[in-house]
Structures are given as C-alpha cells and as structure tokens.
Amino acid sequence: MSEKKKRLAIIASKADIPGAYPPLILASTAAAMDYEVKIFFTFFGLNMLKKNKLNKLKITPAGETAMPMPIPQVVGMLPGMTGMATMMMKSWMKGANVAKLQELMDLSIEAGVEMIACQMTMDVMKFKRKQLIDECVVGGAATFLEFASEADITLYI
C-alpha cells in the first residue's frame, strides 16, 4: 500500500493539567487512526517531557473562572489553593475513568508519535538533555515547520 498517511502536527506550549491533556489525547488517538504524528514541546510545554514530571502537573484555580469550586477568585491565589484544585481535578478525572497523562504519553510513544523538545526552550529554562525522557528528540522551529508544511492538521495548544 503506497497510500500516504495523514499527518497531525501539534505545538504543545502549556504544562498545566488542562493544557497537557489535549496534545496527548489527540496525538495518541491520531496514531491509533493511522496518522503520522509529531508534537513540538515548547515554552512551558517542555515540562511535559521532563522525566517523572507528567503526573505532578497542576491546575491553578486563579483565572480558571469556570472551575466548579465554591470560592471567590481572589481566594484561589492563596497558598495551598493550587494543591487543592489539583487534588479535586484529579479526583474528578479518576471518577470519570480518564487516563493518566503518563499512560497517554506511554501509549503515544508506543504508537510511534514523535516527541520533539524545543532546543531554545531548553537553553532558556536550563534543561539538560538527560533531564528529558530518552524517547524525545531535540529540534528547533525548522524541524517542526518542515513536518507541519505537509500536515493535514496543525494545532497550537
């Protein structure tokens, strides 16, 4: 079969819980639909590629006005509230049988999704290659654009 595979290109720029799920859900699903997938992790999104980090990502209630917590916004900025919101969010997700981020990452890698770490962000945040998971590759804007120029879907998250 010489049929060309569909391609999905994603830029992952966030690493709070609501920002980290969409890239991994879409990437793993697209791979299961026989797409070729690459994710470019940049700025805070690069944290998703740090070893042992995924299941420690958080959500802050400050600024999340739709978060169903019965507290005023200003209280959300107090110490401890991010931990509480994270705990609540994780418990709701567990209750809805949502996969953990690490599980989605493992399934994505297993399905052949290429994880690209942004070299410039590594320099800015002073991340060493060995702090990132072994499975990722390091690249820059040109690496992503070359792939995205032939992609059927390109997303910035």
Place this chain on the structure above:
Amino acid sequence: MSEIKISKTLDAKNLSCPLPILKTKKAIDSIEIGEFLEVLATDPGSATDFEAWSKSTGHEIAAQSEVGGVYRYVIKKTK
C-alpha cells in the same frame, strides 16, 4: 457469507475517551486480516468515535449494538 467468528474480545468497559479507541487499535494489530474483533465499551461517545475510526483506518464495523449501556462493536480487520 459465513457466520461471524470472533477471534478476540476487548473489554473496554468503564474506560473514557480516548482509551477504547487506543486499545482497539492495539487489539486489531494483534489479529489477522479477515478476522473479527469484538469490543465492549460503556463510553457513550464511542458510537461516533468507532465510526470515525473505522472510516479513517478502513477496518470495517461488521455489527454494532447497545444493551443496557454496554456498546458492542464487531470489527473486521481489512488490512
């Protein structure tokens, strides 16, 4: 046509999107072309998701039903 003979059953009950699809993909990779995979799921979104997955991958939904909130898909591996 001969009767459908299930080669493998995947229990994807109590799993949320996208896990039923991810596990179905793995299961379909483990059977031979022409064989049938049975998937059981409780995710109500799976009905449209399996249709989309089938359209995208080319694997055929040979039968589908829903009884008491459990969705059953029989998928024929086509390639």
